[in-house]
Structure formats: C-alpha cells, structure tokens
Amino acid sequence: xxxxxxxxxxxxxxxxxxxxxxxxxxxxxxxxxxxxxxxxxxxxxxxxxxxxxxxxxxxxxxxxxxxxxxxxxxxxxxxxxxxxxxxxxxxxxxxxxxxxxxxxxxxxxxxxxxxxxxxxxxxxxxxxxxxxxxxxxxxxxxxxxxxxxxxxxxxxxxxxxxxxxxxxxxxxxxxxxxxxxxxxxxxxxxxxxxxxxxxxxxxxxxxxxxxxxxxxxxxxxxxxxxxxxxxxxxxxxxxxxxxxxxxxxxxxxxxxxxxxxxxxxxxxxxxxxxxxxxxxxxxxxxxxxxxxxxxxxxxxxxxxxxxxxxxxxxxxxxxxxxxxxxxxxxxxxxxxxxxxxxxxxxxxxxxxxxxxxxxxxxxxx
Numbered sequence: 001x002x003x004x005x006x007x008x009x010x011x012x013x014x015x016x017x018x019x020x021x022x023x024x025x026x027x028x029x030x031x032x033x034x035x036x037x038x039x040x041x042x043x044x045x046x047x048x049x050x051x052x053x054x055x056x057x058x059x060x061x062x063x064x065x066x067x068x069x070x071x072x073x074x075x076x077x078x079x080x081x082x083x084x085x086x087x088x089x090x091x092x093x094x095x096x097x098x099x100x101x102x103x104x105x106x107x108x109x110x111x112x113x114x115x116x117x118x119x120x121x122x123x124x125x126x127x128x129x130x131x132x133x134x135x136x137x138x139x140x141x142x143x144x145x146x147x148x149x150x151x152x153x154x155x156x157x158x159x160x161x162x163x164x165x166x167x168x169x170x171x172x173x174x175x176x177x178x179x180x181x182x183x184x185x186x187x188x189x190x191x192x193x194x195x196x197x198x199x200x201x202x203x204x205x206x207x208x209x210x211x212x213x214x215x216x217x218x219x220x221x222x223x224x225x226x227x228x229x230x231x232x233x234x235x236x237x238x239x240x241x242x243x244x245x246x247x248x249x250x251x252x253x254x255x256x257x258x259x260x261x262x263x264x265x266x267x268x269x270x271x272x273x274x275x276x277x278x279x280x281x282x283x284x285x286x287x288x289x290x291x292x293x294x295x296x297x298x299x300x301x302x303x304x305x306x307x308x309x310x311x312x313x314x315x316x317x318x319x320x321x322x323x324x325x326x327x328x329x330x331x332x333x334x335x336x337x338x339x340x341x342x343x344x345x346x347x348x349x350x351x352x353x354x355x356x357x358x359x360x361x362x363x364x365x
Contacts, residue, residue, distance in 0.1 A: 090162025094124025140170025
C-alpha cells in the first residue's frame, strides 16, 4: 500500500472515530447548553448581527502573490476626513469583528474619518490562500497592499486585534519608514509581540508541538467532509467553548456569541490550522520601536484566556509613551463585549493622532 493510501485510510478511520466521539459528546451536552442559550436569550436583549447603517459596497484588493482580499471603504460623512482608520481583525474571525466600531467611528464628527476594513487571507470573504503563504509576514504584505490600494495618501491610524495586531507589527518590521511618514496612530488590542505559545489558548491549541493540532490539521486536509460533519454535530458544544474563550462574562448576550460563532464557522478548519505555525512562532518585539513616533494604544481584557493581558503589559513596557487600557472582566473581544469603553479608547487615540498628524503633514505641504 502506498504512503498516500495509508494516510488516506488512517485519516478515514481517525475521522470516523473523531466524528463518533464528537457526536456522542454533543448529544450529551446539547440539551443542557440549548436550555442555557434559551434562558439567556429570553433574559437579555437581542440585536441583529448586521448594522443597518454604514453600508458600503465590498471591493477587492489583489495581494502581491495574486490572492484576492475582500475589503470595504466607509467614507467620511462630510467628505473631508482628517485621516483614514484601517481595522485589521484577528485569527479565525473576519471584519464583522468591528460590528460596533464600523458604526460608531463612521458617525464620528470630531474629527471626521474614513474607514477601511478587510478580511485577512483565507478568512471571511477573502480568497483561500496556499498554505505556505499563511504567515504573519505575508499578512504584513497584505496590509501594505490594502493601504496602497485603498488609502494611498494622507495620515493613517492602524487598529489591530489579536493576529491583526501581529499583522501591524509585521508591517512595521517590513516598512518602518511608513510609521514615521504616514502612520500617526496604532491600536494593539488583545495581541502579543512574541512567545504566544507560552500561555493562554495559544499555549495549547496553537502550539506547533501540539499533536492534537497536528492531527486535526492533517485530518482536515485529507478528510475535510468528516471534520466539518463533526464540527456541525458539536455545534452547541462549540458555541459554549466560543463563549468561554471569547468573552469574560458568561452571561453575555447570546447574539454576540452567535456572531463570533458565525465568523469562526465561515472558515474551513484546515484554513485555520494553516496559521498555527505562524502564530506560534511570531516574535516581533524588535519591530515595536518603529511605532515610537506614533500615538499608541495598547488594550486588553483582564479576563482574556486566549492571549493573557500580560502580553499587552510587555508591549506597553517596550513603548513607554503608549496608553495602556485594561477592560475589567472582559475576554478576548473587548470591542464586542465592552464596545462603549473600547470606542472611548479608540476615539481618544484618533483625536491624539489627528493632533500629531497636523504638524507632521503641514511640514510637507
């Protein structure tokens, strides 16, 4: 029997076993979790998963290796933006991460800004990329392509969550001059500059040495239908896990968990495991000094179980002029869990950045 046949047979057997186990666990947990979801849904206010306002037509940006990046622009209401804010989402999510901010920041009048949002490669509506290109280094190049295509002129504020923050660090490593010439503000939210696998969720599921991650990755490539079937069967269990790791408050409104669950579910399992190595090996502490001439916001929830708040403390220590904000009781997604507090911090950053941009760009006029 050839090696490919052996791997295929092994993957088939493993897939059947995994599917059987998952279905069994899901059956036992389903009724309990479903009852809790119903209880929370009746007690807490619901909100639709999409905003009616700030609608924009999607567009595409072609990355330097030809991968299509799905993006959108939200123009300033008065047509005279002081700067452009680029929002960069994290691992396994998409630009719906900025559900609240796309509305609140678009409504900002002092200063008026334009927004650029996009889905990282192999995420959301962007094109599935080759496995070898799923690196944070390439994500930095993708961000550069988005900026060149959709924000080629004027001052910039870059806002990155989780892997999105790592993407900004990669861009700073590749193009440090951009951060002295055009980028006037940076927000690094619930992210890390290195040693991601030392603690939190990344220490287990995203470690390159974790045999479970390796096994799921192989299985997802060889038997994708079985893995996706197991994923669907475990829907309620995965929903509960998502709530636990995304949010600090167990009583968070179910629609917020549904939103994150929908973002994660939109991505194929093997597309996500393609990024395990790059997140695990990410180390860009040396890139942080490139941000020294920018206004910097470092923010994290103190109940984050994915990337613990200690990683934000390390970043802030490297950038002593940065503003460090901790969201009490919040998990990995403070922009969804505590949107008012997150908006307040971002608006303050944007206003400081606008003030910094004026003399910098006046000198060039």
